Amino acid sequence: DGLKDHQGKALKYDKVFYVGEQDFYVPRDENGKYKRYASVGESHEDVVKAMRTLIPTHVVFNGKVGALTGKNALTAKVGETVLVVHSQANRDTRPHLIGGHGDYVWATGKFRNPPERDLETWFIPGGCAGAALYTFLQPGIYAYV
Numbered sequence: 001d002g003l004k005d006h007q008g009k010a011l012k013y014d015k016v017f018y019v020g021e022q023d024f025y026v027p028r029d030e031n032g033k034y035k036r037y038a039s040v041g042e043s044h045e046d047v048v049k050a051m052r053t054l055i056p057t058h059v060v061f062n063g064k065v066g067a068l069t070g071k072n073a074l075t076a077k078v079g080e081t082v083l084v085v086h087s088q089a090n091r092d093t094r095p096h097l098i099g100g101h102g103d104y105v106w107a108t109g110k111f112r113n114p115p116e117r118d119l120e121t122w123f124i125p126g127g128c129a130g131a132a133l134y135t136f137l138q139p140g141i142y143a144y145v
Contacts, residue, residue: 006117026047088127095121
């Protein structure tokens with residue numbers, strides 16, 4: 001049936017961007033250096049201990065550092081409407097589009113629910129995927145953080 005606005009009218013978009021936010025919990029030795037293991041199984045106990053701190057050692061988007069910057073940057077033209085789908089499996093997150101906002105936002109990914117409107121930052125609970133629709137009205141660099 002497609003996306004609908006808060007009044008039930010159809011919404012359209014030109015592009016969809018997926019942003020997967022991942023946490024990594026890499027164990028450190030007594031000197032603060034990251035540990036290395038011969039196998040994944042060997043690391044299990046230390047990884048579980050690091051995860052229990054609930055403080056990730058690394059947070060990345062789409063699997064690695066730089067996955068959405070430089071030549072991998074997400075781009076849109078003035079007048080284009082973009083749907084950004086953002087997921088975070090472990091922790092709560094708060095995406096923000098610097099220079100823009102979410103014209104329509106489904107923070108928990110429930111597209112049958114009416115969207116929130118005009119949010120600069122939106123809350124996505126851990127284990128959820130949310131989405132925001134934005135139409136770019138001016139040229140420039142818009143940072144998605």
